[in-house]
Amino acid sequence: MTHTPVRRRSTRAPLKAVTATAVSLAVLAGGAYAAGLGPFDRRSDALDPAAAAQARAFLDDWSAGRYDSAAARTTHPARAQDVLRSFTSGLDIEKPRLTTGSVERADDGTVRVPYTAKMPVKGLGTWTYTSRVPLREANGAWKVDWALELVHPHLSDKAKFRLEREDTSPPEVADRNGKSLVGDEYPSLQPLLARMAGADGKPRGAIRLVDRVTGQTSGTEATFGMRPGKESGRATKTTLDAAWQAAADQALAAESGGRNASLVAVRIDNGEILALANSPTTGFNRAASGTYAPGSTWKIVTSSALLLKNAVTPDTVVDCPKYLTVGKEFHNVETSEFHGATFRKDFMESCNTAFISLRGKLGDTETGEVARTYFGVGQEWHVGIPSYDGSVPVPKDETEKAAAMIGQGRIQANPLIMASVTATAASGRFHQPTILPDAEDRTSTTALPQSVVAQLKTMMRDTVTEGTAHVLADLPGDIGAKTGTAEVSEDEPNNGWLVARRGNVAVACVVEQGVTGGGSAGPILHHLLSAVPEDPS
Template identity: 55%
Template sequence: MTTTQRTPGRGGRRAPLPLALAATLLLGGCSLLPGDEDEESVDPAAVAAARGFLTDWAAGGYDRAAARTDSPEAAARTLRNFTEGLDITRSRLAPERADTVKDGARVPFGARLTVRGLGVWSYRSAVTVRRADPEGKGWVVHWELPLVHPRLSDRAKFGLEREETSTPTVLDAGGEPLGLATAPSLPVALSLAPGKGAARGEIRLVDRATGEKLRVEKHFGPRGTPHKERRTTLDAALQSAAEKSLAARAEGKNAGLVALRISDGRVLAVANNPATGFNRALLGRYAPGSTMKVLTSAALIEKKAVAPGDSVPCPKYLTVGKRFHNVETSEIPGASFRDDFTHSCNTAFISLRERLADDELTSFASSRFGVGQEWHTGVPTFDGKVPAPGDDTEKAAAVFGQGRTEANPLVMASVTATAVSGRFHQPYVVPGAGEKATARTSPLSANTVTQLRTLMRATVTEGTATVLRDLPGEVGAKTGSAEVTEEGEANGWMVAYRGDVAVAVVVEEGGHGSESAGPVTRDLLAAVPD
């Protein structure tokens, strides 16, 4: 068989474009996208003139672009006013296949213009090029207003109208406003900060003489009337106590707090320090440290793998792939499991790891406590992670809340509420959000709940949480110190309950949870009605 080789040219098959020519040309934050190069009947110089104009315009070189036109002064003024007046931060102009027209050529193009803080405005227009002189030497862009946009004319121009955004008024569970002066954490905690996710605006075509709106060319943001109020499940007294305590007792450290109602999961307070910083309370990803022992204990007790009175030694060190130790390398001679819990012995819990299957803590956290499932709280949240360990060392770390386990005050307040009630109630901040709950869990046994409450109560009366001992009523707690680095100070944790309220507090680099998170927890629980 004979193969005929064709020479590129008119009527011939063209070789593929080099990859470099097919890539997007980036210019000063703007870009020009190449179109079809196969414009066989159009003078390549005419196409180059049109593309040069678009390249300069896209790059913000208005004077350079205007110099390529037959009306440089008017072109430069219009391009600058159009871009700056509509607050366009990036222009992407994509030339398409050129066509011949009378006395020249026409190059259509697609425009994608980014309007600051609102979004992208897309449309199509075209550049017309003509001979620069009667002798046919060179090409020049024919300047006309519709080149910029087909509806731009001597009678009509475009204007940008932004809708003023303001933080909605936050209402507590009773429908009363929560003032930002006393609850400064709420805009960030509830994702209500102005301009975040709900910016609105319009590009309008208006009459140049009267300013009358002729049409809406582009609408940005959600339609309809914006919500001026945001109803929540928050309790005004507890929210105020949380804000004041973090500001006064966190000693300038990053911290987060969540309190919720045990019986139904309603979030009663959510606060961060600093109030306008990262939303640690709901979106943080921390190792929960020894507060995780509440969940681990539930898994062990539920399967009758251990009981509070059982002897479980608490040595200073235990090696499982690496050397683990207790806080300040403490030990408890002749320890029972009750002693190990109330005084937070890491090595004792590590020694019990073999009584749980490798993935048992992961499945138990999800199936009983809802951790790692998707929650619908009404605001953005991170809902915890207890991954299956990759080896025995990771499993040893997981049982006392280190390794790859991640949580935040919302997750640990929920863990506490589940432990002392026996049933997971999905937390929620916005009324009605709980009705969309998809997490599926099974309850803990009554025996497990009774033992967990007893252990947490003993932690307050004689263990590491005695900072809460003078509070009236049944108060239970668990402290934690979660290591972040070998050299740095540990994060301080405390989870606790009083009446129908569960609370969790984390203080970054706070060290002992009893000393850093303890006073904040006490202030919050002291505000719970007797």
């Protein structure tokens, strides 16, 4: 980010622009310049060709680091050489790129050549500003009329510049209550701190205008790698909760068994992310950017679509056979079967064949429309860090439609999406997940009818007390959940999923090659919810 300072009013006579043609610096043999030679347009400086050539020669010598040659073209060579060298070297400017404009002449004969300076500050970025080179004619020759202001309009006998580089330690990031999130206690966050602080992982620094006597800062000329409007040294506040974040990292470390896994916890009432954790803690942020088939956790969305159009009720009998063939053979986990089961029982036991048998109740685009309209899946989210926001493609054929009913096929999600789906099912209202309080929200959704919400909550509670999420049954509170087992390929074990809601918090966890949700993700969420029995304020 650069800042072009406001020009100070000159006390000299008004200047007249001769032309508006911009030209670039050119180097001639031996460093000498002549009007009309090289790439310069002879007409652009027709009134003062020698003055224009001298200004360009001065700027080119400066940009090339020939400070003695540049200084020799001025009215005060010794002073000029010292200032040019200290300004360029002291601010770690690698090689100035100086582009001249057209000559300006005042009524009193004074000549100036405006220029644009692009100053690449080593390792930080480019500082851009504009200034003018004044020239004076004496004894038939033009000289640069030396003044500090020609180097930069704010450089003076009273003010100079100072380059400040921030150290390479992680940017300061705090949780919702102001507690620092920098440290070993929150290993999953350390790769994300720069992103959350708005620095994009780049070095940070600034060029300050300071008083030559007191050293006090009077202004900032340029900032690099810092979030616009954010002052250096101030912590970036997030929506995270330190207790939940620490517990999430500890749960993955203790229960993931060395497998790739991730989890997310969000507030149900507003979508704020309370914890986001990955195992391993370095590298790819699979919790928010991963692309997984959500498996049977997606049955929350499928059930919503069916309930919305009154295609079923929880008490509708939907048989659950071991196998069902729709282009290919589908089966239940461990080939379980429940003859005469109700839809509630099918949900509790995560019966694939029962859900697939209901595919004719929904149009090809209906599940995707429900996912987008009510759950915000597939809309553009602005979380505050990079995220993948889900995809629910229209099925290409009946086999793919059957797979989509159970969260397979080409449906893709991640723990952030499924935590949000769980939160929406619990409250009826989608809230875009955010990790920064000021994150933009461009989503547009419709609230689920409360009758649908009530049915989903009951079925998710029954899944804990009597169904596949029984791993959470011993925990206090009104916990509802849904397990998921997602096929990856014929050669790899299934991914295990579990989503749950308790109080004002919704959580989601995936374990790669975890085989079953209850067996792999279950212990992780049990550990997490045991460690943080209270909802965050």
